[in-house]
Amino acid sequence: MADSLNEMHDGEVMEGTARPADFEGLGVTQLEEVDEHQSPLETHTHLASESEHVPHDQAQLSPTKTSPPPPPDTSIIRLIEQANHSAGKLVNLLAQHFACFGDETRFDGRKVRFLKRAQIFVADLWAAFNGTGYGAFDDIECLTMFADYRVPQMLHTLGVLSYSPPLLYRLRDQNEIPSGHSWEVQLRGCSIWAVELIRREIVRQHPEAEGVVKAVLIDFFLYDLAKERERGVGGGLEVPHHRTRSIWY
Known part of the structure; x- marks a missing residue:
């Protein structure tokens, strides 16, 4: 679901902030360009229907007017059925019909789609x-990790992501x-790519894990680990998580 944030080659990383560090013991020492692909609610996401409704005083149409066609059924059950067992299609349907799932932004002149809440749903x-x-x-397996604030924090603690000094200062000072x-876009985007690199390295060392180890499962593990470390x-944990007021997480 997430477009690549920038072209990344042989040590050239997005300006400024967060990047996957060398994976010690994993043999991953550089970033690769991420192909654009469709992937990459908290546990109980509250879904509010955002379709427009006809005012009550307009509900009674004159006998000479033709009744408008009924609105399409965008209930969750119908969307699941329309997705036809495709996780990627369901994510896109959720983003299409519910504005609260339209988690996208721009970075370096390019549109970036994270769709975190739709993916975690x-x-x-x-x-x-x-x-x-x-x-x-x-x-x-087309889903990415769920880019919010906990997993980047855990990846930094594990030495997978390294932060620039200005970003570290902002995090430690707990400024928004x-x-x-x-910074926020790079924290989220680099976390997606770092988890994908971890997944690939696991499969490289353990070919039998192909199709079994998914970004979803790695995210679940890292999130739970971060909550344990918080206690x-x-x-x-090495640094506080980043603080961003957002409906996308």
């Missing part, structure tokens, strides 16, 4: 139904980073 369906029924998707700011289990 699909992932939660998949996990809750154990890949069956409403949670049966043939392409669950505006939504759509270059002081396992050594804590």
